Amino acid sequence: MKTLRLIFESFRFALTALRSNLLRTILSLLGVTVGIFSIILVFTVVDSLERNVKESLAFLGDNVIYVEKWPWIFGPEYPWWKFVNRPQASYPEYEFVAEKVTNAKAVSIMARRRTTARYGSNSTGGVTLFGVSYEHQDVADIPVENGRYFSPLEVQTARNVAVIGANVVEALFPTTDPLGKELTIKGQRYQVIGVMKRVGENLLDGPSNDDNIFVPYKAFLKAYYSGRYDGVGSIIAIKGKEGQNMTELLEEVRGVMRQRRGLRPREEDTFALNQPQMLSDMVSSIFGVITIVGAVIGSFAILIGGFGIANIMFVSVRERTNQIGIQKSLGAKRYFILLQFLFEAVFLSLLGGIAGLLLVYPFTFISFGALDFTLSLSNVVIGLGLAVVIGIISGLMPAWSAARMDPVTAIRTA
Incomplete structure (x- = not known):
C-alpha cells in the first residue's frame, strides 16, 4: 500500500509540474516524438516489406523440395555453363x-x-x-x-x-x-x-x-x-x-x-534440389541488415530527444530547488525525491513515444499498391519500451542530483 501511495504521489507531482510548464513540456517531447516516429516507421516499413515479399513467395509452397535442372543461386554471377548440359x-x-x-x-x-x-x-x-x-x-x-x-x-x-x-x-x-x-x-x-x-x-x-x-x-x-x-x-x-x-x-x-x-x-x-526456404532466408537476411541500418539512423533522433529531456529536467530541478528543500525538511526521503523527478522524465518521454506512434498509425490507412502496411503490436511495444528507457536514462542524473540536495541549502535558494 505504501509503495502504491508513493507511486501515486510521485505521479501527481510529475503531472503538476508538466502542466505548469505546458509549452516547455510540448517542446521537450517533440524530440522524443520525432525519434520514436522515425525508428518505428523504419521498423514498420521493413516488417511490412518482409512479410509481403514472403507472402508473394507463398505460391512455392511450404516444406517443399523442387527437383529440377537449374539451381536457385543468388549473386552477381550465375555459372550457367555448369548446368546447361544437365x-x-x-x-x-x-x-x-x-x-x-x-x-x-x-x-x-x-x-x-x-x-x-x-x-x-x-x-x-x-x-x-x-x-x-x-x-x-x-x-x-x-x-x-x-x-x-x-x-x-x-x-x-x-x-x-x-x-x-x-x-x-x-x-x-x-x-x-x-x-x-x-x-x-x-x-x-x-x-x-x-x-x-x-x-x-x-x-x-x-x-x-x-x-x-x-x-x-x-x-x-x-x-x-x-x-x-x-x-x-x-x-x-x-x-x-x-x-x-x-x-x-x-x-x-x-x-x-x-x-x-x-x-x-x-x-x-x-540435378538441383531447390527449397522455398532458401528464398525466405535470403529475404530475412537482407531485411535484417536494413533493420539494423534503420535502427542506427533512428537512434540518433532518439538520442537528440533524450538530450532534450535531460536538459529540461535539469532546468526543472533548478527551478524547484526551494520546493525540494521544503519537502526534505518535512521528512521526504531521498528515494521519494528521486522517483518524483524520474517519473516526470519517464512520463514526458512516454507522452512523446505515444505521439510518435500516433503519427505512424495513419500510414496504415494509406494504400501503397500491393504493399500491405501494418503497425504490429511488437513495434508498438518496442516504441513504448524505447520511450520508457529514454525517460529513465535522461531523468536519472537530474533526479539523483535533486535527491542528494541538502535541505537547508535548498530552502535558502531563491
Missing part, C-alpha cells in the same frame, strides 16, 4: 521418386508454358498453362472456389479438363458462367471444371494463380510434345510430412535421384 527431370523419374521416397507427404510433377487462351471472340495472352499430376493439389495451394479439381482418372487418361484463375475468367467469360465451357489453347480444347479463388496482386508482381490454368500433365504433353516425355522442362515437387526434418528429406531425395540416374559416389549431382 538433363531435365522426367516423368519416369517422378514415378521413381514417388515410389522410393518414404518421408514425403506428396510427390508431384509439373511443366509450364506461357500461352494464349481463347473462348469465342475473347482471348487473353500472358496466361501460364501448368500441366500437373493429381498430387499437385497436396504440394501447392490450388484454392478451387467453384467447381472441382481433376479426378485421378482424368489425370491418368489425359482428359482435356482445366482449372482456371480469376483473371482468366474475367478475360474469357465476362458475362457467363465458365463451368462446363470449353476454352482453346494451342489447338486443344479444354473443358473448364473449376475456378480458383482470387489471390490478387503481390508485391513482387510474381506468378499468381489468377493468371494460371491447370490441366492434367499428360494433357499438357499432348498440346506441346505430342504426348512424348522427352525434352519436357519438368519439375518434380516433393512435400514433406508434417513436422518432417527437411534436411533428412533433402538427403533422401538426393539419394533416390542419384540412384535413378546411376551416379557414382564421386560424381557430382546432375
Whole structure:
C-alpha cells in the first residue's frame, strides 16, 4: 500500500509540474516524438516489406523440395555453363521418386508454358498453362472456389479438363458462367471444371494463380510434345510430412535421384534440389541488415530527444530547488525525491513515444499498391519500451542530483 501511495504521489507531482510548464513540456517531447516516429516507421516499413515479399513467395509452397535442372543461386554471377548440359527431370523419374521416397507427404510433377487462351471472340495472352499430376493439389495451394479439381482418372487418361484463375475468367467469360465451357489453347480444347479463388496482386508482381490454368500433365504433353516425355522442362515437387526434418528429406531425395540416374559416389549431382526456404532466408537476411541500418539512423533522433529531456529536467530541478528543500525538511526521503523527478522524465518521454506512434498509425490507412502496411503490436511495444528507457536514462542524473540536495541549502535558494 505504501509503495502504491508513493507511486501515486510521485505521479501527481510529475503531472503538476508538466502542466505548469505546458509549452516547455510540448517542446521537450517533440524530440522524443520525432525519434520514436522515425525508428518505428523504419521498423514498420521493413516488417511490412518482409512479410509481403514472403507472402508473394507463398505460391512455392511450404516444406517443399523442387527437383529440377537449374539451381536457385543468388549473386552477381550465375555459372550457367555448369548446368546447361544437365538433363531435365522426367516423368519416369517422378514415378521413381514417388515410389522410393518414404518421408514425403506428396510427390508431384509439373511443366509450364506461357500461352494464349481463347473462348469465342475473347482471348487473353500472358496466361501460364501448368500441366500437373493429381498430387499437385497436396504440394501447392490450388484454392478451387467453384467447381472441382481433376479426378485421378482424368489425370491418368489425359482428359482435356482445366482449372482456371480469376483473371482468366474475367478475360474469357465476362458475362457467363465458365463451368462446363470449353476454352482453346494451342489447338486443344479444354473443358473448364473449376475456378480458383482470387489471390490478387503481390508485391513482387510474381506468378499468381489468377493468371494460371491447370490441366492434367499428360494433357499438357499432348498440346506441346505430342504426348512424348522427352525434352519436357519438368519439375518434380516433393512435400514433406508434417513436422518432417527437411534436411533428412533433402538427403533422401538426393539419394533416390542419384540412384535413378546411376551416379557414382564421386560424381557430382546432375540435378538441383531447390527449397522455398532458401528464398525466405535470403529475404530475412537482407531485411535484417536494413533493420539494423534503420535502427542506427533512428537512434540518433532518439538520442537528440533524450538530450532534450535531460536538459529540461535539469532546468526543472533548478527551478524547484526551494520546493525540494521544503519537502526534505518535512521528512521526504531521498528515494521519494528521486522517483518524483524520474517519473516526470519517464512520463514526458512516454507522452512523446505515444505521439510518435500516433503519427505512424495513419500510414496504415494509406494504400501503397500491393504493399500491405501494418503497425504490429511488437513495434508498438518496442516504441513504448524505447520511450520508457529514454525517460529513465535522461531523468536519472537530474533526479539523483535533486535527491542528494541538502535541505537547508535548498530552502535558502531563491
